[in-house]
Amino acid sequence: MKVLKFGGTSVGTVDSILKVIEIIQTNAAKENKLAVVFSALGGITNRFIEIGKMAANGDTEYLEHLQSAEDRHFNVIRGLIDIKSQSNLLARVKVIFNEIEDLLRGISLIQEISPRTYDLLLSFGERLSTTIITDALNARNTAAAFVDARDLVKTNSKFNNAEVNFEKTDFNIQEYFNQATGVQCITGFIASNDNNITTTLGRGGSDFTASIFGAALKAEVIEIWTDVNGMMTADPRKVKNAFTIPTISYAEAMELSHFGAKVIYPPSLTPAFQKRIPIKILNTFEAEHTGTVISDQTVAKAYSITGISSIDDISLVNLQGNGMIGVAGVSAKLFGILASSSISVILISQASSEHSICFAINPSDAQQVTDLLESGFELEIANKDIDQISIQHHLSIMAVVGEGMKSSTGTSGKLFSVLGQNGINVIATAQGSSELNISVVINKKDISKALNAIHERFFEIDGFTLNVFLAGPSGLIGKTLLAQILSQKEYLKKNKNLNIKVTGVINTRKMLIDPDGLDLENLEDFLAQSGEISNLSEFVSDVQNLNLPNTVFVDATADKNIVQYYEGLLENSISIVTPNKVANSGAYAQYIKLKDIAQKRNVQFLYETNVGAGLPIINTLQGLINSGDEILQIEAVLSGTLAFIFNTFKSGQKFVDVVKEAKALGFTEPDPREDLSGMDVARKILILARESGLELEPEDVKINPLLNDACVAAANVDAFYEALFADNERFEKMIDEAEAKNEVLRFIARLKDAKASISLQSVDKSHPFYNLSGSENIISFTTARYKDNPLVVKGPGAGAEVTAMGVFADIITLSTVLAN
Numbered sequence: 029m030k031v032l033k034f035g036g037t038s039v040g041t042v043d044s045i046l047k048v049i050e051i052i053q054t055n056a057a058k059e060n061k062l063a064v065v066f067s068a069l070g071g072i073t074n075r076f077i078e079i080g081k082m083a084a085n086g087d088t089e090y091l092e093h094l095q096s097a098e099d100r101h102f103n104v105i106r107g108l109i110d111i112k113s114q115s116n117l118l119a120r121v122k123v124i125f126n127e128i129e130d131l132l133r134g135i136s137l138i139q140e141i142s143p144r145t146y147d148l149l150l151s152f153g154e155r156l157s158t159t160i161i162t163d164a165l166n167a168r169n170t171a172a173a174f175v176d177a178r179d180l181v182k183t184n185s186k187f188n189n190a191e192v193n194f195e196k197t198d199f200n201i202q203e204y205f206n207q208a209t210g211v212q213c214i215t216g217f218i219a220s221n222d223n224n225i226t227t228t229l230g231r232g233g234s235d236f237t238a239s240i241f242g243a244a245l246k247a248e249v250i251e252i253w254t255d256v257n258g259m260m261t262a263d264p265r266k267v268k269n270a271f272t273i274p275t276i277s278y279a280e281a282m283e284l285s286h287f288g289a290k291v292i293y294p295p296s297l298t299p300a301f302q303k304r305i306p307i308k309i310l311n312t313f314e315a316e317h318t319g320t321v322i323s324d325q326t327v328a329k330a331y332s333i334t335g336i337s338s339i340d341d342i343s344l345v346n347l348q349g350n351g352m353i354g355v356a357g358v359s360a361k362l363f364g365i366l367a368s369s370s371i372s373v374i375l376i377s378q379a380s381s382e383h384s385i386c387f388a389i390n391p392s393d394a395q396q397v398t399d400l401l402e403s404g405f406e407l408e409i410a411n412k413d414i415d416q417i418s419i420q421h422h423l424s425i426m427a428v429v430g431e432g433m434k435s436s437t438g439t440s441g442k443l444f445s446v447l448g449q450n451g452i453n454v455i456a457t458a459q460g461s462s463e464l465n466i467s468v469v470i471n472k473k474d475i476s477k478a479l480n481a482i483h484e485r486f487f488e489i490d491g492f493t494l495n496v497f498l499a500g501p502s503g504l505i506g507k508t509l510l511a512q513i514l515s516q517k518e519y520l521k522k523n524k525n526l527n528i529k530v531t532g533v534i535n536t537r538k539m540l541i542d543p544d545g546l547d548l549e550n551l552e553d554f555l556a557q558s559g560e561i562s563n564l565s566e567f568v569s570d571v572q573n574l575n576l577p578n579t580v581f582v583d584a585t586a587d588k589n590i591v592q593y594y595e596g597l598l599e600n601s602i603s604i605v606t607p608n609k610v611a612n613s614g615a616y617a618q619y620i621k622l623k624d625i626a627q628k629r630n631v632q633f634l635y636e637t638n639v640g641a642g643l644p645i646i647n648t649l650q651g652l653i654n655s656g657d658e659i660l661q662i663e664a665v666l667s668g669t670l671a672f673i674f675n676t677f678k679s680g681q682k683f684v685d686v687v688k689e690a691k692a693l694g695f696t697e698p699d700p701r702e703d704l705s706g707m708d709v710a711r712k713i714l715i716l717a718r719e720s721g722l723e724l725e726p727e728d729v730k731i732n733p734l735l736n737d738a739c740v741a742a743a744n745v746d747a748f749y750e751a752l753f754a755d756n757e758r759f760e761k762m763i764d765e766a767e768a769k770n771e772v773l774r775f776i777a778r779l780k781d782a783k784a785s786i787s788l789q790s791v792d793k794s795h796p797f798y799n800l801s802g803s804e805n806i807i808s809f810t811t812a813r814y815k816d817n818p819l820v821v822k823g824p825g826a827g828a829e830v831t832a833m834g835v836f837a838d839i840i841t842l843s844t845v846l847a848n
Contacts, residue, residue, distance in 0.1 A: 030055060031247045033065040033216065033238035037255040038312040039157050040070030042107030045164065047312050051253065053170050056211050063205070063241050065216040066161060067234040068153025069104065072097060073217075076128075080149050083135040090132060098125045101156055108164040117163045121156060128152050143187035147218075147228045151178070154215040154234070162213040171210035177237055178226055180204055181219035189230035190219055192240060194299070201244040214241065232293025243299035250300050251308045252292060258309040258320030259284065259291050262336045266476050267483045269490050273320050273335055275327045280334045280429055283465045286374075287427035289337040292322075326431045332439050333430035333486050338475055342374060343394045344420045344456060347401065348384030351413020359385060365404040371397055375425055375467055377456045386456050388469060394419050423455060424475040427467040428482065434463045443468070446485045448630050449846050450577050451601020452478050473575060481577035485847075491525035492847040495576045496839065497541075499564075500584035501533040501551065505607060508832035509584060514548040516836075526843050531576065534567045541570055568593045572600045578846050580632075583608045584835060598625040598633065603846075605838040607637035607831055613711035616723050632845060634838040639666060639712045640805045640825045642834035648821055649719050649809065658812040659720045662779040666712040668803035668826030669695045669703040670775040674788075675801060679767050683759035684752040695803060695826075699745055706731045706775070706786050713777035713784045722782055732787035734775070766790040772798055796820050803827075 032055065034048050056062050067073075075097055082090035098121075105117055131149060135141050141149075158174060165172035180200040183190035197219075205212070216234025219227050229236045235252060242250040259281065262270040276284075278301045282294040291309055300307055301324075310319040352358050359378070362385065366373060375388040389397055401417045408414040433439045440459070443466060447454060456469040470478055484493060496513075500506035513528050520526040530548060532541035538559030540546065547554065571581060581597050583590055583606035591611040594604055603626075612619050612635055626633040639645045652659065665671050672695050677686045687704070690696050696703045710729040717724045733740075736755050742748035766773050771790040774797045778785050791797050796808050796818065805825025808818040824830045 029061045029063065029245060029247055030059055031063045031065065031238050031242040031245065031250045032253060033234055033251065034067065034253045034312065035234065035255075036067045036070035036073070038253050039066055039068075039161065042104055044312060045104065045108060045161060047315070048161070048253070049164060049168065049170075051312065051315055052165065052211060053168070056170055061205065061209060062211045063214060063238075063245065063247070064211055065214045065234055065238040065241065066154060066158045067216050069100065069157050072100075072153040072157075073150055076149055076153055077146075079132065080135060080141050080146060083132045084139055084141040086136065086139055088136075090136070091129070094125070094129060094132065098122075101125075101160065105160055108160065109167055113167055117160065120159065124152060124156055124159070144185075144225065147187045147190075148226045150228055151215075151218040151226045154217050158213050158215045165211060165213070172213050173208065173210065175204070175212050175214040177215045177218055178220040178224070181229075181237065181240060183219045183221055183227045183229070185221045185225070185227065187227055190221070190227035192219070192229070192236075194240075197240060198244040201241055205245055229296070232296030235293055236296035236299075239297045239300040242305050243303045246303065247305055249306050249308055250297075251310055253310050253312045254291060255311065255313060256291060256309075257311045257314060257317045259289060259322075259335065261334070261487060262479055262483050263289070263338070266338075266479050267336075269483060269487070271487075271489060272317070274318065275321050275323070275325070276334055277326050277431055278322060278324055279464055280431060281322045283427065283429040284335050284337045287337040287339055287425055287429075287465075287467065289335070297322075329430070329432055331430070331487055332432045332436040333428050334432065335429055336479060336482055336486075337427050337429065338479060339374065339388075339425045340475060341391055341472060342388045342423050342425055342469070343391045344386055344388050344423050344469055345394075345397055345401070346384060346386040346418045346420070347405075347414060349408070349412070349414035350383065351408060351411065352385075353383055355413075361404065362401070365400050366397070369396065369400055371400070375456070375458050375469065377458045377469075388423075388425060388456075391421060394421065420455065422472045423469050424472045425467055425469055426475065426478050426482070427465055428486075429465050431464060433466070440466055442485065443482065446481050447478060450474075450477060450481045451629055451631065452481075477575045477577045484577070488525065491521060491527050492843060493527040493529050493578060494839065494843045494846070495529055495531045495579045496582055497532040497534075497567075497571050497579065498530060498582045498584060499534050499567075499587070499590055501555070502535040503584060504828040505831050505835065506535075506584035507552075508828040509582070509835055510548055510551065512832055512836050520840075524840075524843075526840075526847070528839065528843070531574075531579075532567065532571060534562055534564065537562055539563065539567045541567075541574070543574060543576065564590060564593070568597065571602065572596065575600075578843075579603070580605055580839060580842055582606065582835065582839065584832075586610070594622055594633075595625060598622060598629055598631055601629050601631050603632040603634070603842055605632075605634045605835055605842060607635070607641075607835055609635075609638045609708075609711045609715065611635075612638055612715045612718070613726065616718065616725055619718055632842050634842060635715075636838050637831050637834035638715050640807065640821070640823075641668075641827065642830035642837070643805060643807070643821055643823050643825060645716070645807050645821055646719055648819070649716060652809060652811055652813075652819075653720065657814075659809065660780070660812065660815065661810040661818075662713070662716055662720070662777075662807065663797070663810075663818075664713065664716070664777045664807040665774055665797055665800060665805055666709045666777050666807070666825065667703060667706075667775060668805060668824070669700075670706075670709070671800055671805065671825070672803040674773045674775060675803075677759075677763055677773065679760070679764050681763075682753065682756050684749055684756060687752065688749070699748070701735065701740065701742075701748055704734050705740075706734065709775065709777050709786050710784075713779055713786065717779050717784050720779065722779075724782075724784060728784060730783070730785040732785070734788060762788070762790075772800075774800070796822075 079090045079093050162172045162174040182193045182196040216237040258272045260270040264270040285294045304324045306323040373387045378385045452474045454468045459466045529545040539562045540559040580603045636646050738751040742751045771792045776789050806822040810818045
């Protein structure tokens with residue numbers, strides 16, 4: 029036979045009770061006998077607790093609250109029973125509420141409520157719900173009988189959490205069911221002692237009732253009907269991709285529930301576990317779902333872990349001291365003190381040196397534990413054998429559970445790697461020798477981030493997700509990057525199992541954040557219409573406070589002010605990808621500090637596009653150095669603008685006309701002097717020098733200027749053109765001399781002998797820079813290995829498409845690092 033149990037959410041409203049009745053009728057059609065356990069209507073037990081406290085405190089408003097509870101039950105009756113058949117049930121329920129009122133009046137008079145009286149008061153919730161549903165079944169021609177569990181389940185007199193006398197209880201249940209037929213509607217949670225005084229079974233009491241009846245009757249299965257589709261791989265309120273676990277062992281269910289999974293309360297199901305009766309967790313509101321089967325069978329799964337659970341708020345107590353090392357009995361004394369005061373310990377971790385023991389407790393017990401231990405170890409503390417008791421608050425426990433960990437290697441490594449990559453500090457850890465559970469204590473603020481990161485990595489249901497926050501979505505590079513991400517979305521999901529989720533954007537006018545991801549197809553309009561007024565400081569603060577897993581901040585601007593936030597982002601374990609050269613070309617101390625923070629926090633600071641746009645220049649240089657090569661010289665044409673100008677400039681042309689043409693084609697800044705000054709090239713060669721290991725400052729780069737003082741001092745662009753026209757003879761002489769030698773002019777940056785310089789040079793056909801065309805960049809690495817034939821990287825070194833591509837490539841690189 030079957031035992032079914034319906035919790036408070038299942039019997040909370042008329043609509044939900046109608047679903048319950050439908051489930052019962054479906055099962056009754058297949059079974060000769062059916063045992064069905066009911067909780068009180070949803071929320072009624074807590075309501076009765078509040079009413080009892082009010083009465084004990086002399087608050088006369090308890091009567092109004094009682095009337096509200098009575099009205100609710102009457103409304104349920106009116107919704108379930110035909111009007112012609114309601115009177116008898118309404119009268120019986122009214123009698124029960126009269127009993128409750130009499131009990132509360134007595135509580136109010138003596139202004140005290142004992143545990144025994146509480147049990148009697150709370151018992152009315154299950155008695156009322158079961159009475160109503162029994163009549164509703166009979167009204168629908170389903171033969172049902174009301175069973176008061178107090179007549180069958182016998183306990184001691186430990187009120188509020190009574191202990192069952194299984195010998196008497198099993199006998200009573202078996203005797204009763206030998207005669208019973210049809211649907212037996214049983215009150216959950218309640219029992220009685222040998223004097224027939226009402227007791228209750230404590231937390232998970234209705235589940236306990238179902239387990240007691242199932243074990244006594246040797247049921248084929250116990251079905252726990254609730255409001256979720258079984259046990260989940262994680263709390264779906266915190267992890268959106270959590271899914272139902274089809275099968276789970278008793279041991280796994282025990283572990284997950286101990287660490288926060290609230291679908292079942294394992295101690296209440298012990299009788300069923302002992303009789304090896306399978307337990308199904310099913311959803312009243314989605315009855316067709318297969319739910320979860322909990323049994324003694326261990327079924328092989330596709331994943332090394334079965335589920336993840338957590339306890340959101342705990343305190344960690346640490347007892348340590350040199351006097352504990354090698355001293356027997358310290359642990360026994362510690363936990364004896366805690367047990368004597370009924371303090372529940374959630375997790376224990378001890379150093380192998382025996383120098384310290386830490387354990388997790390409920391925060392509400394923290395002060396009591398401090399007092400107990402300071403008293404219990406008073407002598408040891410006075411003798412300095414044990415240090416003062418320390419307690420850390422605002423912590424959480426996350427537990428990774430699964431029988432599969434026994435047969436798969438690397439679970440611990442994977443767990444701690446994911447936490448480390450997301451900047452989550454592990455304060456304490458515990459793992460049993462059974463390899464069923466790995467528990468970690470972390471900061472409370474990190475629990476959601478940890479759950480999502482671990483769930484994604486171990487289950488890979490929807491691939492690896494990278495959360496991108498983008499500064500500069502409306503600029504050329506940012507807009508192009510978003511278009512590239514959108515166009516590659518399907519490819520990356522199919523071939524890389526990668527989801528790039530743009531979670532937040534900010535431009536100079538508006539900012540917008542959505543943790544679920546922004547719609548890239550309509551982002552520009554949505555940002556303009558729904559975005560908040562831009563505030564970079566607030567935006568960065570929101571990025572940090574959201575604390576999402578696998579987060580990257582992409583700075584697609586040239587803004588000097590944004591760089592001040594890099595340090596804080598990296599310190600908060602947020603990686604950075606940027607083409608912005610400001611951070612890496614300023615003071616050396618700032619450059620090295622950012623790299624040190626990234627290394628310390630185990631995050632990435634990627635800036636391939638700082639030099640040469642999408643060309644693999646920095647990666648190539650790093651690869652040479654990391655593989656042990658020695659950099660002898662770097663020569664480079666690093667400005668697409670100046671490359672175009674000197675590729676175009678020929679004898680007979682005026683230099684100013686070539687500069688104007690470059691500006692008209694969009695190759696220069698609005699004021700061409702920004703390009704012709706060589707400062708942008710200086711920043712790039714400085715970055716390459718630093719990547720080579722040189723501690724150079726910006727002023728260490730020697731620039732041989734292209735422009736004379738008059739050009740530099742010109743008041744505006746037109747005045748600059750006039751000054752450049754006046755200086756045309758100098759440029760004509762340079763191009764004439766070069767062409768006379770069959771050479772070309774190139775604006776070359778050079779790093780040699782720890783010195784960086786930039787100058788306009790004439791090169792012949794033997795030089796690798798001779799055959800440049802358009803706005804191409806070219807970099808030549810002369811090294812110990814590439815001494816006679818330098819390693820050359822050449823290609824487009826400017827433009828939104830190639831720069832955005834380089835940023836995109838860095839993002840992909842970052843996802844690969846984080847996903848492994």
